[in-house]
Amino acid sequence: MNRMTILARRASQVACLMLCSISPIPAQVSTGSIAGLVADESHAVVPSAAVTLINRDTGVQKSAKTDAAGFFAFPIVPPGIYTLRAEMQGFRTYEATGLEVQVAQQVKHDIQLKVGDTSTKLEVVATTPVLEQRNAEIGQVIGQKELAELPLNGRNFLDLAKIVPGVTELAGSSQSNGLSING
DSSP states (O other): HHHHHHHHHHHHHHHHHHHOOOOOOOOOOOOEEEEEEEEEESSBBBBEEEEEETTTTTTTTTEEEOTTTTTEEEEEEEEEEEEEEEETTTOEEEEEEEEOOOTTHHHEOOOEEEOTTTEEEEEEEEEOSSOOOOOOOOOOOHHHHHHHHHOGGGGGGGGHHSTTTTTEEOOTTOOOOOOOEOO
């Protein structure tokens, strides 16, 4: 074999190894997450508390235990409305209903357990957080009501992006698909 054939074969092997070692980069996220801290009334963390997340619509349950620092996390949660329950021996059962998770939303919900009989249940109705404290991402979910009431010319899904704050259409005709998102 000549020198050029050997070099070409090695270059193709190196290129193949490089392509195989590339990991896929997620382009879009279709889930959210719920995380928080479990503490008692004196703000001391409660390790090993059982935390259960229940989807209101499907009934699917996920369980987790708090770590030594009292933190719990459900990193992959499909969009929906959830009930969050925390239980620990010697404390009342805590339950928060109406936790809404939207696409790419990171919900932070801290739990305060009260000392008492374990047969007593404390129920909290949750509201959506006003301010996203865990990251600086901007996102918006367009609900079915807004979608039905919008006058979309030609039913082009890209027209939906134009109603989100920070999105503008690039210079050109109104039929161009060029969008500028936050700059």
